[in-house]
Amino acid sequence: MRCLRTIVFLAALAVPGLAGADGYFNSSESGCNGSDPNVLMCDDFESGTWYTKDCDQANAAGGVLSQTKGWCGTIFANPITPAGAADCNGGANGSRCAATSGVLGGGQGGRNMADHSFPNGQEVQDIYVRYYRKNSPGFSYSGQKVMTFNRCCNPGGGIFWAGMGFNIGQGSASTGAPDIGITNNLASNQIYRQNQGNDIALTSGNWYYFEVHIKLNTPGSANGVFELWANNCGSAGTSCSGAPTLRARHTNVDWGKNSSNGGIGTVWLENWANNADGRGSQGQEWYDDLKVSKVGPIGMKGSTGGGGGGSVAGAPPSAPTGVTIR
Numbered sequence: 534m535r536c537l538r539t540i541v542f543l544a545a546l547a548v549p550g551l552a553g554a555d556g557y558f559n560s561s562e563s564g565c566n567g568s569d570p571n572v573l574m575c576d577d578f579e580s581g582t583w584y585t586k587d588c589d590q591a592n593a594a595g596g597v598l599s600q601t602k603g604w605c606g607t608i609f610a611n612p613i614t615p616a617g618a619a620d621c622n623g624g625a626n627g628s629r630c631a632a633t634s635g636v637l638g639g640g641q642g643g644r645n646m647a648d649h650s651f652p653n654g655q656e657v658q659d660i661y662v663r664y665y666r667k668n669s670p671g672f673s674y675s676g677q678k679v680m681t682f683n684r685c686c687n688p689g690g691g692i693f694w695a696g697m698g699f700n701i702g703q704g705s706a707s708t709g710a711p712d713i714g715i716t717n718n719l720a721s722n723q724i725y726r727q728n729q730g731n732d733i734a735l736t737s738g739n740w741y742y743f744e745v746h747i748k749l750n751t752p753g754s755a756n757g758v759f760e761l762w763a764n765n766c767g768s769a770g771t772s773c774s775g776a777p778t779l780r781a782r783h784t785n786v787d788w789g790k791n792s793s794n795g796g797i798g799t800v801w802l803e804n805w806a807n808n809a810d811g812r813g814s815q816g817q818e819w820y821d822d823l824k825v826s827k828v829g830p831i832g833m834k835g836s837t838g839g840g841g842g843g844s845v846a847g848a849p850p851s852a853p854t855g856v857t858i859r
Contacts, residue, residue: 556598557652562824562834573651573660573825574800576602576632578624582617583632583820584647588687597687604647605687607803610635618645625665625740625770625821626834634804634818639673639706641809648801650686651825656796661829663744664802665770665821670738672816674711676703677806682747685798692718694788694797695747695759705812710734713780715745715759719789725759727780733763737816740770742777742833747797749790757786762830770821773833800825 557574558567565575576583584591584604591600606613614635624631635644651657662680677700683693699711701724713733714726727733735741742764750757761781766773790796802820806813822834 556603559602560822560824562822564826565824569826571827573655573657573827574603574649575824576604576649577628577822578619578630578632578820579628581619581621581630583619583645585613585617587611587613601647603649605649606645606647607643609642609646610644613645618647620819623769624819625667625766626773627769627771628821631665631667631819631821632802633820636817637804637806637814639675639811639813639815641807641813643677643803643805646801646803646805648681648683648687648799648803650799654685654798656685656798657827658790658796659746659748659827660797661744661746661826661831662800662823663742663825663829663831663833664823665740665742665766665834667740667770667819668735668737669817671708672737672818673706673708673814674699675706675806675808675812675814676700677814678803680745681801681803682797683799683801684795688799692716694718694749697745699814704808706808706814708737710736713761713763715761717757717786717788719794720787725781725783725786727761728783729779729781731778731780733765733778733780736765739768740766740773740819740821742766742773744777744830744832746829747788749788749796750786752791755785755787757784757788757790759783759786760830764833777830777833 558565560575560577564572584601584606587606587608591597594600597605620633621630678696678698680697681692682695695715697715701714714724744762746760748758762777763780764773764777
């Protein structure tokens with residue numbers, strides 16, 4: 534599940550306060566205007582672009598914050614196709630646009646991919662990432678990374694903390710439902726999978742709500758956390774309602790955290806597959822309504838509650854209010 538990008542990425546640092554919001558808050562969703570200090574970044578891609586330049590090009594033109602909304606794109610999709618790495622033929626939750634991988638042809642590597650660091654170069658020990666994703670009908674799933682958690686700032690290829698993926702370690706592609714898991718890179722490389730007795734099997738052509746929670750371990754202890762919520766939102770991406778469903782909960786993870794190696798400072802949205810000779814992923818992916826917070830669960834778009842989220846399966850319910858004793 535490792536890969537290398539042959540680019541040197543420059544740190545993207547924001548001006549303190551709400552300055553630089555264009556680089557971090559690109560969504561009309563509640564809590565995504567820079568007013569909530571717990572929300573680290575958002576993007577609903579309704580601007581019609583994900584990113585328009587790779588990192589080298591953006592940094593040469595003034596930096597990723599001003600040129601690409603803070604997204605640091607890879608060199609593996611030049612020219613970026615479609616332009617802007619976005620598709621405005623309908624996204625999740627009734628939206629107009631979504632980010633897209635472009636068409637994956639089955640070879641080693643990936644297409645449109647980019648990572649994004651957090652305001653003021655901060656790194657956190659506890660993070661929730663919510664987004665929606667869809668794979669095209671008939672998609673062929675290889676062993677493929679879908680989201681990687683690294684240190685700050687736009688650090689480039691490889692995995693520092695963890696890499697979530699489909700069919701991790703699989704040697705060939707399949708149109709069957711992918712196995713979903715995450716690896717801890719600095720420790721044992723153990724794979725943590727769905728374990729709640731309700732494994733979700735993805736149907737190509739449908740939108741899915743995904744929310745990932747990672748809490749780094751205390752140095753010297755295996756007490757880190759990985760949680761995954763996922764729901765099928767239907768082909769139009771409008772069928773998700775109610776509480777998201779918890780699919781994985783691991784509370785004994787050693788992420789490799791020690792007293793000096795920082796925290797999570799970058800999220801990499803990717804589609805890298807190591808398999809070559811036509812055994813990589815084939816088809817197209819779409820991503821929408823990304824929201825990253827230090828508290829959660831975030832919940833589905835439009836819900837309310839902690840971290841901009843709502844009631845989530847597996848989370849303790851809120852205390853009742855307005856109770857009258859008779």
